[in-house]
Amino acid sequence: MTELQRPQPKPGVMDIAAYVPGKSAAPAGVAKVHKLSSNESPLGPSPKAIEAVREVAAKLEFYPDGAATRLREAIAEAHGLNPANILCSNGSDEVLGLLALTYLEPGDEAIFTEHGFLVYRIYTQAASAVPVAVKETDETADVDAILAAVTPKTKIVFLANPNNPTGTYIPFDEVRRLHAGLPRHVLLVLDAAYAEYVRRNDYESGMELVSSSHNVVMTRTFSKIHGLGGARIGWIYAPAEIIDALNRVRGPFNVNAAAIEAGVAAMKDRAHVEAAVAHNDRWLAWVTQEMAALGLRVTPSVGNFVLVHFNEGERHSAAAADEYLTQRGYILRRVTGYGFPNALRMTIGSEEANRGVVAALAEFLKT
Ligand SMILES: *Cc1c(COP(=O)(O)O)cnc(C)c1O
Numbered sequence: 107m108t109e110l111q112r113p114q115p116k117p118g119v120m121d122i123a124a125y126v127p128g129k130s131a132a133p134a135g136v137a138k139v140h141k142l143s144s145n146e147s148p149l150g151p152s153p154k155a156i157e158a159v160r161e162v163a164a165k166l167e168f169y170p171d172g173a174a175t176r177l178r179e180a181i182a183e184a185h186g187l188n189p190a191n192i193l194c195s196n197g198s199d200e201v202l203g204l205l206a207l208t209y210l211e212p213g214d215e216a217i218f219t220e221h222g223f224l225v226y227r228i229y230t231q232a233a234s235a236v237p238v239a240v241k242e243t244d245e246t247a248d249v250d251a252i253l254a255a256v257t258p259k260t261k262i263v264f265l266a267n268p269n270n271p272t273g274t275y276i277p278f279d280e281v282r283r284l285h286a287g288l289p290r291h292v293l294l295v296l297d298a299a300y301a302e303y304v305r306r307n308d309y310e311s312g313m314e315l316v317s318s319s320h321n322v323v324m325t326r327t328f329s330k331i332h333g334l335g336g337a338r339i340g341w342i343y344a345p346a347e348i349i350d351a352l353n354r355v356r357g358p359f360n361v362n363a364a365a366i367e368a369g370v371a372a373m374k375d376r377a378h379v380e381a382a383v384a385h386n387d388r389w390l391a392w393v394t395q396e397m398a399a400l401g402l403r404v405t406p407s408v409g410n411f412v413l414v415h416f417n418e419g420e421r422h423s424a425a426a427a428d429e430y431l432t433q434r435g436y437i438l439r440r441v442t443g444y445g446f447p448n449a450l451r452m453t454i455g456s457e458e459a460n461r462g463v464v465a466a467l468a469e470f471l472k473t
Pocket residue numbers: 145196197198199200223266269270297299326327328329330335338339340
């Protein structure tokens with residue numbers, strides 16, 4: 107058969123580098139596996155969310171509410187927003203894709219930063235648009251570099267604040283400066299997947315800027331602080347015109363019934379969220395300090411993970427460290443695809459996992 111005798115993906119699709127999720131398996135014989143590769147919560151989901159999913163299991167013959175009304179109301183109440191300006195999605199990945207599909211035409215450009223979340227590039231390419239990656243400064247988004255990359259073809263700027271996998275953030279007056287410098291038809295997407303973890307006075311997730319502009323949206327997720335990555339729940343806060351457009355493009359039942367119930371219960375369990383934040387505050391500081399004490403450079407992080415840099419050369423490279431840790435049941439994340447061939451990203455885990463990784467790395471560095 108020749109190529110022409112079978113369906114061909116549209117141009118560009120086969121150039122997309124498929125997203126590689128964090129590993130979860132350790133070699134056979136490893137007694138206990140600590141998965142620290144996908145920024146999942148060591149506290150797990152709220153017990154109330156688990157109970158809500160159990161209850162909905164008996165009623166799965168019914169389609170969910172396609173508008174996820176109760177979930178939007180629960181989010182709106184917790185954050186002091188108007189539910190009409192919220193749209194829920196199958197993880198925030200889905201809504202990032204919907205934005206690309208809705209606002210990018212073939213040949214348009216979407217800007218993101220050098221070490222930005224890889225999903226932006228994937229959805230930009232899937233929309234037949236041109237991904238434009240701009241340089242960062244000190245592994246941090248650089249507003250001047252982003253503004254310098256804007257052309258008449260730019261339609262979207264994606265900014266993860268804080269960013270994954272670096273864990274760095276830009277203060278909100280920098281986000282405002284970015285917004286002020288963008289043409290009014292360019293959509294500024296603030297991906298605030300890690301907002302709940304940030305403990306900095308100069309940080310904002312962007313809700314006020316969304317409320318006071320026509321071209322800014324903020325995306326959030328239940329996958330990180332709420333410990334519900336498996337349920338796939340994300341949401342966007344956006345001006346009414348943007349919600350209206352996304353509602354036309356999305357799948358009619360894009361958030362499933364179990365996700366809606368889990369999300370409502372999780373959003374109401376503020377104590378569980380506070381416990382997750384307190385755990386992260388304590389162990390983020392500890393892990394950062396202990397890595398430094400081992401002589402490993404850590405990019406300063408405000409999220410629930412750290413980017414740990416290893417030495418050039420075979421013996422103590424990131425690849426060698428990854429192998430050593432995996433053999434002992436500690437699964438971290440290789441980040442070569444993010445432009446860091448010699449670093450590993452470690453999710454802040456349980457006390458046992460954090461202490462275990464630091465102890466194992468101390469041994470590794472003696473080898
Ligand atoms: C984890 C993450 C998300 C959330 O993805 P979900 O699809 O909601 O699980 C979004 N943006 C960034 C930067 C992330 O790291």
